[in-house]
Amino acid sequence: MKLSRLAELSGVSTTTIKHWIRVGIMPAGRLRNATTAVYEQRHVDRARLIVVLRDVYGASTASIRSLTDLIDTPGVLTLDVMNACQAFALGVPEDIASDPAYDEFRERTHELMRRRDWRGYPGAAERGLTSALAQAAEVGLDYDVDELMEYADALEPLTSRNVEALGLEGSADEVARRMLLAVNARARQLVAVSSLAHAASAVRSAIDAGRAPADIAKPPARSAAPAPSRA
Template sequence: MDVKLSRLAATSGVSTTTIKHWIRVGIMPAGRLKNATTAVYEQRHVDRARLILVMRDVYGASIASIRSLTELIDTPGVLTLDVMNACQAFALGVPEGIADDPAYAEFRERTYELMRRRDWRGYPGAAERGLTFALAQASEVGLDYDVEELMEYADALEPLAGRNVAALGPEGSADEVARRMLLAVNARARQLVAVSSLAHAAASVRSAIEAGRAPADIARPPAARG
């Protein structure tokens, strides 16, 4: 696939000016010169544009953040697992300093104990730092989850994780793998938060009904369609 800049822009859904800017700031590779005045672009440029759009539009990422990931992707010999870990770090937005900050020691140990009990590999990585950070934040608002409670979450999530990994697959360029993973992390997070919120709302309604503060038929979902 060799196309001109205008075709790349049309395929990617961004303007030629934007693509030129991305090339200028180093997050999009330059095209291959066909002659002194014309450059042509390939599928890798389309994949890169699609990745940048997800980082910019879904995550609101800065040019510097985008460049950090694209530079890793462009490193010769980079492993897919390294790209996936970098995507998790980007999506979770957790500072690397948490990995050895003494203030988080208690929550790190809970994370490690969960990983040991389930034989989860991935250390050192962004996901483990993300859980450590999340546990610390939850503790600050009175939700102090212990390892047994984390195991209950893990019992439900581990089978789903296996199916998700199989569905995403490693196929495609590193840019395409990164794009799919970033979209999947965002979608999973929204889904889990929404299900959790629905469960908490239901618990609140049930408590109100049991206490006589609300009628027994309140807030039921619509009847199933025939």
Template sequence: MKLSKLAEKSGVSTTTLKHWIRVGIMPSGRLRNPTTAVYEQRHVDRARLILVLRDVYGASTQAIRSLTALIDAPGSTTLNVMNACQELALGVPEDIADDPAYADFRERTYELMRRRDWRGYPGAAERGLTFALAQAAEVGLDYDVAELMEYADAVEPLAGRNIAALGPEGSPDEVARRLLLAINARARQLVAVSSLAHAAASIRSAIERGDAPADLAKPPAAP
């Protein structure tokens, strides 16, 4: 397909596509003659991936280049790509893995992984949990391993179903795009459910104290 058709199929302007090619995050087309290049489905998939990175995650050109270079590297696996997507989505600095200030939170993460036989070390996900535990502790939510196990009991069955639903089908770019969208969707869903539960607990406490009417903020009746 010509560049104009690529722009039509991807929803990205030809000017932007040319810029992406120039900065090295979009592969060049195959030259048909000295003045015309042709593009394939892999270019559409790459454009769709870059749109998610740019518009959903606000990723810099450098961050996008790092991920696309990994995808394009010979021998790159789906697990490599998944870890890189988690790295980008979680935004956790790598030096957390060795920072002594996080030692206790790292050990809680490792103990959770040991108890559940969760593999993934070393990787972005375990650094992400270490960082999240440290942040929670700063505001008085100091989760121990037993509490983490309760979260894991709820999340682990969902993880298996999510992986099965995503599947390995498609180009590496398309797999990465789906992974990134899924990570973002899961995070929003978990935060929303948690927020709803915390709001309900606050309202219930207010009702029990007599500070709010008994019918406050009830959901609509079932149709």
């Protein structure tokens, strides 16, 4: 396909695509003659991945290249790409894995993994939980392993369906794009549900303490069912 068609399919300008090629995050097209290059589906997949990294995660060119260089490594495994996407999405430095300041929270993470026989591959997610536990403790939310097990009890039944929905078909770029979007969507959904539950708890406490009327902030009424269509 021509550069103009690649731009149309990926939703970015030809100028932007040329810039991505210059900085090394998009492979060059195959030269058809001295002035014309042709592009393939792999270029479309790469452009769509870069758009997610840029627009959803606000990633710098250097950060994007760290992921695309891995994807372009001969023989790279899909699991390696998925782990790199988790590390990218969580944004947790690798040194947390060995920093003594995180020992207590790292051990809670590992104990949770031992109890549930969770096998991290090879550590981005566990570094993320270690970091999150440390941050939570700083604001008085010091979760122990039993509390983490309660969260895991609720989440684990959903994981198989989530992995199945994600799918591992297609190019490494496409798998990475879908995974990055899925991680972002899951995080936003979990935060939103948690926020809704905490808001409801605060309202109930206010009502019980007499600081708010009993009929405050009720859920919206169900909308009327649509009338059946007539043939």
